[in-house]
Amino acid sequence: MIIVVFITTASFTFLQNKPWAVPDAAAKKANPVKADATSNAAGKVLWGQHCASCHGKAGLGDGSKAAQLETTPPDFSKAIVQGQSDGALFFKTSEGRGDMPSFKKKIPDQEDIWNLVNYMRSFKK
Amino acid sequence: MKKAINYTPMIRLIRLPLLMLVFVLAVNELIAQDSTQATAPVIKKKSYVKNTFDGNYIIDNQTVMVPIKGTFEFDIQHRFGTIEHGWKDLAGLFASANMLLGFSYVPIKDLQLGFGATNDRMQVDGNLKYALFKQTKNNKMPLSVTLFANTVMDTRAKSSSLPIINLQDRMSFFSQLIIARKINEKISLQVGPSLSYFNNVEAYYVENKVIQAKTNNAHLAISAAGKFKLTEGLSLIANYDQPITQHPMNNPNPNISLGLDMKTSGHDFQIFVGNYGYILPQNNNVYNHNDFTKSQFLIGFNISRLWNF
Numbered sequence: 001m002i003i004v005v006f007i008t009t010a011s012f013t014f015l016q017n018k019p020w021a022v023p024d025a026a027a028k029k030a031n032p033v034k035a036d037a038t039s040n041a042a043g044k045v046l047w048g049q050h051c052a053s054c055h056g057k058a059g060l061g062d063g064s065k066a067a068q069l070e071t072t073p074p075d076f077s078k079a080i081v082q083g084q085s086d087g088a089l090f091f092k093t094s095e096g097r098g099d100m101p102s103f104k105k106k107i108p109d110q111e112d113i114w115n116l117v118n119y120m121r122s123f124k125k
Numbered sequence: 126m127k128k129a130i131n132y133t134p135m136i137r138l139i140r141l142p143l144l145m146l147v148f149v150l151a152v153n154e155l156i157a158q159d160s161t162q163a164t165a166p167v168i169k170k171k172s173y174v175k176n177t178f179d180g181n182y183i184i185d186n187q188t189v190m191v192p193i194k195g196t197f198e199f200d201i202q203h204r205f206g207t208i209e210h211g212w213k214d215l216a217g218l219f220a221s222a223n224m225l226l227g228f229s230y231v232p233i234k235d236l237q238l239g240f241g242a243t244n245d246r247m248q249v250d251g252n253l254k255y256a257l258f259k260q261t262k263n264n265k266m267p268l269s270v271t272l273f274a275n276t277v278m279d280t281r282a283k284s285s286s287l288p289i290i291n292l293q294d295r296m297s298f299f300s301q302l303i304i305a306r307k308i309n310e311k312i313s314l315q316v317g318p319s320l321s322y323f324n325n326v327e328a329y330y331v332e333n334k335v336i337q338a339k340t341n342n343a344h345l346a347i348s349a350a351g352k353f354k355l356t357e358g359l360s361l362i363a364n365y366d367q368p369i370t371q372h373p374m375n376n377p378n379p380n381i382s383l384g385l386d387m388k389t390s391g392h393d394f395q396i397f398v399g400n401y402g403y404i405l406p407q408n409n410n411v412y413n414h415n416d417f418t419k420s421q422f423l424i425g426f427n428i429s430r431l432w433n434f
Contacts, residue, residue: 041310042175044357045175045176045310045357047357048356048357048358049357049358049388049389049390050390052357052358053389053390105193105195105433105434106193106390106433108193108194109172111172112175
């Protein structure tokens with residue numbers, strides 16, 4: 001029993017600490033949606049509905065469900081997130097991994113995920 | 126000799142709905158073609174207005190919204206007793222309540238199919254909802270229009286006290302055309318003319334053994350509802366239902382309701398106060414005798430859990 005718990009925990013920890021590799025093609029994908037007020041407003045609505053409960057209202061990783069997660073959500077105002085390409089943020093939002101769910105079915109319109117990416121840029125300090 | 130079947134009345138019966146369906150599909154095709162011409166290679170330039178309402182329900186009515194394809198929804202709805210007795214039954218919370226458990230799925234784009242069961246007269250329902258038109262961001266289509274229809278069956282066992290003889294006596298139907306517009310990011314409004322139909326209505330004998338129905342089989346009504354977004358996840362919701370048909374007796378009362386809607390990624394919660402004590406729409410529209418002028422309000426809630434497959 002102890003061995004099973006150890007293996008499960010260790011493998012999960014390994015998965016969560018493993019760098020999240022984004023395929024080159026996805027990382028280099030250009031953002032086709034202009035980051036204007038309309039896009040930001042649409043992104044803000046989606047952020048409030050799908051993301052804020054874990055990532056926090058301002059993307060600081062302090063959402064109401066953050067404490068229950070195995071993976072601490074990163075601070076979106078810092079370079080660890082802002083240093084990533086739009087394509088990488090689109091890929092991660094769309095595909096998900098571990099605690100982070102995939103949103104490609106819940107947000108089926110690609111334009112909306114790009115709107116979310118544009119809104120994520122507003123967290124940069 | 127085998128008698129020839131006359132199909133003419135059947136053709137006449139289905140001709141109008143078929144023509145309407147062809148018209149709707151043709152208009153949708155024209156809109157779709159227009160959108161194709163205006164699209165860029167990656168992102169559609171023309172798209173539909175989103176989040177007119179936060180879910181399938183606005184208090185006692187369906188909203189114009191049909192969830193995205195592949196959405197499975199589980200609904201829990203509850204209506205407590207009226208608040209008029211105050212502390213005696215804790216504003217109706219300790220009184221008898223009506224509940225409904227429902228499931229729905231969107232197998233193809235813009236079409237939802239559902240099933241539900243309620244403790245009120247042990248009724249089960251099957252329903253469908255189809256988005257005929259959707260408001261576009263470029264305002265070429267200024268309104269969203271959705272059709273909702275259900276069939277309800279009273280499944281109580283036969284007894285001498287119930288006027289149920291045949292299967293058709295158990296059936297009732299409801300259909301509603303829902304017309305909505307998202308005015309701006311904060312305000313959305315909708316109206317919904319509806320037709321309720323009960324195969325079996327109460328009646329009594331008058332002189333000369335003539336049977337007098339207490340209510341008509343068919344009942345027309347109209348609802349108006351609105352949402353005012355307070356924050357990204359919280360909205361104020363209101364709903365009003367007005368009976369139109371005048372019956373020989375037992376005319377139903379209108380319904381006024383007001384509540385809060387809380388939306389998350391996978392849930393939609395609504396808590397409200399209103400006059401409607403049933404949950405299935407034809408029961409509310411035809412049999413509501415709670416009167417807002419006599420403060421016969423009750424507390425209710427709707428919970429929806431959504432999964433995407």
